[in-house]
Amino acid sequence: MQEKKTRVTAASTAVGLNVHKGKSKIARYNIACTNPVTIDGEDLEDVKIFTYLGSIIDEHGGSDADVKAWIGNARAVYLQLRNVWNSKQLSTNTKVRIFNTNVKKVLLYGAKTWRTTKAIIQEIQVLINNCLCKILQIRWPDTINNNLLLERTNQIPSEEEIRKKRWEWIGHTLRKAPNCVTRQALTWNPQGQGKEED
Structure with a gap:
């Protein structure tokens, strides 16, 4: 997660945007890793539920x-x-x-x-x-x-x-260019390990 956050911060800085420490939150979905994610040495807050573009997103990924x-x-x-x-x-x-x-x-x-x-x-x-x-x-x-x-x-x-x-x-979405993020999201397959079941 830290690596992804670092890449997002670098890409944002490259186009003149800043990642706001107070507004940035971490929501973990189906991930075993609980290591803190930081920006400039400050831990970001872990949340169970947050609102993004008017939609409520919870830790279970449901709607x-x-x-x-x-x-x-x-x-x-x-x-x-x-x-x-x-x-x-x-x-x-x-x-x-x-x-x-x-x-x-x-x-x-x-x-x-x-x-x-x-x-x-x-x-x-x-x-x-x-x-x-x-x-x-x-x-x-x-x-x-x-x-x-x-x-x-x-x-x-x-x-x-x-x-x-x-x-x-x-x-x-399918009419968008193949390199468009929205179109890529349809076939996106996140890599890594999911939560281990007890």
Whole structure:
């Protein structure tokens, strides 16, 4: 790790950038080595979780914490727009379009890189269905079939939407030059030893 950090620091310095000691953190994922990593003799802080470009990255490499954070953010956006959903002047189509451009965009931000399990897909779909039912003013004990709800609001299932976003991202990445870091990341195979299992 120290060698990699040294190379990053050297490459940064070569183009006029400085590595900030206070902002630099170390997150170890599947690595047995726990030696401290230093910059100019100062140890960098080891962290279990950190946020990078709006996405939460944890020591397990999963996206569950990130998905839960985006679900919370989307719920907050939905609640901030309560006056829109309760408005009698706006048509249902307009409300659904506002939902798509505000709530759904926040909810599915970064979905192209999420690890999608059935539980994650279900959590996302439940939030979408709850919001759409409230927009359509379908309250308990009234019910509506999920497929009918999606059809009435011209939506596709969240699993399909995430898959579509993922394929768009992969296509975008594959069109990049072979020497581009983004393209190389698809086939990157880190060398070294992983954690030894007990």
